[in-house]
Amino acid sequence: METFIQQFINGLSLGSVYALIAVGYSLVYSVLLFSNFAHGGFLVIGGYICYFALRSGGMNIWVASFAALVGAGLSAIIVERLAYRPIRERTPVTLYMLIASMGMSIVIENLFVVTIGGRFRALPPVIPTNPVNFFGIATTSAFDILSLVTAVIFLVGLQLFLVKTKWGLAIRAASYNLKTAGLMGVNVNRLIAIVFFTAGLLAGVGGIFLSVRYTLYPQLGAITTKAFVAAVIGGLGSLPGAVIGSLILGLAEMMTAGFISSQFRDLVVFGILIITLIVRPTGLFGKSVGEKV
Amino acid sequence: MMEEKKPILSVKDLVVNYGAIQALKGVSLDVYPGEIVAVIGANGAGKSTMMNAIMGAVPRASGEILLDSKPLPSKSFQVVKEGISLSPEGRKVFAPLTVLENLDMGAFPISDRSAIEKQKEDVFELFPRLLERKDQYAGTLSGGEQQMLAIGRALMAKPRVLLLDEPSLGLAPIIINEIFKKLTEVNCQLGMTILIVEQNAKKALQLSHRAYVIQTGSILMEGRSADLLHDPEIEKAYLGGKK
Ligand SMILES: Nc1ncnc2c1ncn2[C@@H]1O[C@H](COP(=O)(O)OP(=O)(O)OP(=O)(O)O)[C@@H](O)[C@H]1O
Ligand SMILES: [Mg+2]
Numbered sequence: 271m272e273t274f275i276q277q278f279i280n281g282l283s284l285g286s287v288y289a290l291i292a293v294g295y296s297l298v299y300s301v302l303l304f305s306n307f308a309h310g311g312f313l314v315i316g317g318y319i320c321y322f323a324l325r326s327g328g329m330n331i332w333v334a335s336f337a338a339l340v341g342a343g344l345s346a347i348i349v350e351r352l353a354y355r356p357i358r359e360r361t362p363v364t365l366y367m368l369i370a371s372m373g374m375s376i377v378i379e380n381l382f383v384v385t386i387g388g389r390f391r392a393l394p395p396v397i398p399t400n401p402v403n404f405f406g407i408a409t410t411s412a413f414d415i416l417s418l419v420t421a422v423i424f425l426v427g428l429q430l431f432l433v434k435t436k437w438g439l440a441i442r443a444a445s446y447n448l449k450t451a452g453l454m455g456v457n458v459n460r461l462i463a464i465v466f467f468t469a470g471l472l473a474g475v476g477g478i479f480l481s482v483r484y485t486l487y488p489q490l491g492a493i494t495t496k497a498f499v500a501a502v503i504g505g506l507g508s509l510p511g512a513v514i515g516s517l518i519l520g521l522a523e524m525m526t527a528g529f530i531s532s533q534f535r536d537l538v539v540f541g542i543l544i545i546t547l548i549v550r551p552t553g554l555f556g557k558s559v560g561e562k563v
Numbered sequence: 564m565m566e567e568k569k570p571i572l573s574v575k576d577l578v579v580n581y582g583a584i585q586a587l588k589g590v591s592l593d594v595y596p597g598e599i600v601a602v603i604g605a606n607g608a609g610k611s612t613m614m615n616a617i618m619g620a621v622p623r624a625s626g627e628i629l630l631d632s633k634p635l636p637s638k639s640f641q642v643v644k645e646g647i648s649l650s651p652e653g654r655k656v657f658a659p660l661t662v663l664e665n666l667d668m669g670a671f672p673i674s675d676r677s678a679i680e681k682q683k684e685d686v687f688e689l690f691p692r693l694l695e696r697k698d699q700y701a702g703t704l705s706g707g708e709q710q711m712l713a714i715g716r717a718l719m720a721k722p723r724v725l726l727l728d729e730p731s732l733g734l735a736p737i738i739i740n741e742i743f744k745k746l747t748e749v750n751c752q753l754g755m756t757i758l759i760v761e762q763n764a765k766k767a768l769q770l771s772h773r774a775y776v777i778q779t780g781s782i783l784m785e786g787r788s789a790d791l792l793h794d795p796e797i798e799k800a801y802l803g804g805k806k
Contacts, residue, residue, distance in 0.1 A: 443657045450655040455643030455672035
């Protein structure tokens with residue numbers, strides 16, 4: 271029972287970090303209808319900005335995190351501006367953007383390999399990781415609780431932004447029909463920039479926590495595969511779906527690690543994906559059956 | 564009398580290409596303040612293309628579009644700001660948003676909250692059915708209600724010229740009559756200038772003051788709607804022969 275509760279909390283914590291990544295990825299998908307494979311790059315950029323701000327800049331964790339989030343958001347805008355806008359202004363075929371995003375993913379990864387090397391780096395111990403007794407029923411780490419709470423704060427913030435603000439409304443309209451949103455007087459390029467900034471920023475939050483969990487290296491972005499899987503399980507383009515799918519994955523991974531073996535984690539993840547695609551091809555919250563790459 | 568005024572919206576020699584296909588081959592038309600102008604034509608004549616070109620939603624190859632004798636900007640969001648709104652073909656309401664949220668989207672360029680609320684009241688006064696359904700998702704509205712919403716949404720931006728692309732599409736005759744009566748109201752009471760394109764030539768000619776006939780990307784004929792309504796050529800080609 272104690273293992274169960276412990277792994278439950280750890281699972282929620284991991285799942286909520288996946289959710290931060292999956293939600294941004296889903297948001298981009300819902301507006302531009304392509305899978306942005308460079309999404310993991312934003313996470314790595316956020317991680318490295320935080321790392322260098324702490325190590326070389328000597329900043330405190332708040333300033334370093336702030337810089338990491340803004341930096342990740344801006345890098346997402348730049349990637350969109352350089353690689354996707356020229357394509358979407360020429361053709362409505364979104365497959366080209368998907369291919370470009372694979373290219374950008376490789377570019378970002380290798381920029382880090384070439385400039386600062388591929389070695390694993392640990393963030394200075396600024397985020398507490400000490401064990402915490404959870405109401406006397408289980409032991410977990412302060413890190414897990416902190417990342418869970420942080421993820422929830424950012425997800426609630428995103429929800430408030432989408433529901434309460436004018437640009438949030440425009441994003442919801444655009445994720446139904448971007449062209450018609452443009453006819454309403456929305457500057458579509460600005461809307462897309464806001465979407466990418468938001469997605470990059472959320473990935474940056476995930477990047478900081480994942481750097482602490484797994485250390486930081488240029489290929490850390492590959493973990494986004496899990497978030498993609500979560501988004502597909504939840505239903506591509508659906509934000510609640512992305513969150514639920516992420517929590518399911520996080521829990522499944524931690525339960526597998528706790529009760530079976532850590533080595534089976536990925537097996538279980540892709541098992542869930544395959545079963546979902548067979549039983550409900552549109553995912554838990556998905557509506558339309560379109561091309562989902 | 565109308566000809567003495569300057570046109571509020573003026574399209575001059577507009578050419579639009581889709582790849583190798585020339586959809587508009589030099590279309591010119593004028594809309595004067597307070598008028599309802601109809602453009603009638605068959606499937607594929609280029610009506611929607613013209614509307615989308617005015618809105619900046621499709622690029623124009625050549626030609627000019629003037630609002631108050633000044634060139635209209637080329638980006639959609641700037642066109643809306645300048646005072647032109649479109650109720651698009653097929654209504655295109657935002658299905659997962661509520662009626663109120665759809666109207667808020669229509670008012671996107673307006674930042675003054677109280678002006679938006681005032682505008683909403685006007686739209687609800689025009690279409691009381693929308694008020695009854697204000698918290699309903701647009702996707703669950705009937706076709707006629709969705710058309711009312713699309714028109715109301717376009718009115719939210721307080722346009723100087725309202726563009727309507729086939730508001731009768733797919734609707735029962737009784738609903739079409741209801742909606743066209745409202746359009747007359749919008750024109751008479753609010754003094755709204757309207758440019759409407761329609762396949763339903765008879766309704767469009769009855770509604771409008773002047774009309775243009777468009778065929779495969781060119782203007783074939785223009786005149787007072789009352790005259791066109793009794794023109795034997797038009798009757799044969801667009802009004803289904805003698806009635
Ligand atoms: N996106 C597009 N790409 C290529 N050709 C197009 C495109 N949109 C329209 N066309 C072509 O341009 C021509 C004019 O189309 P348009 O939609 O403007 O006609 P319309 O008069 O609005 O017809 P309808 O009454 O059926 O709505 C047609 O031949 C159509 O096939
Ligand atoms: Mg049309």
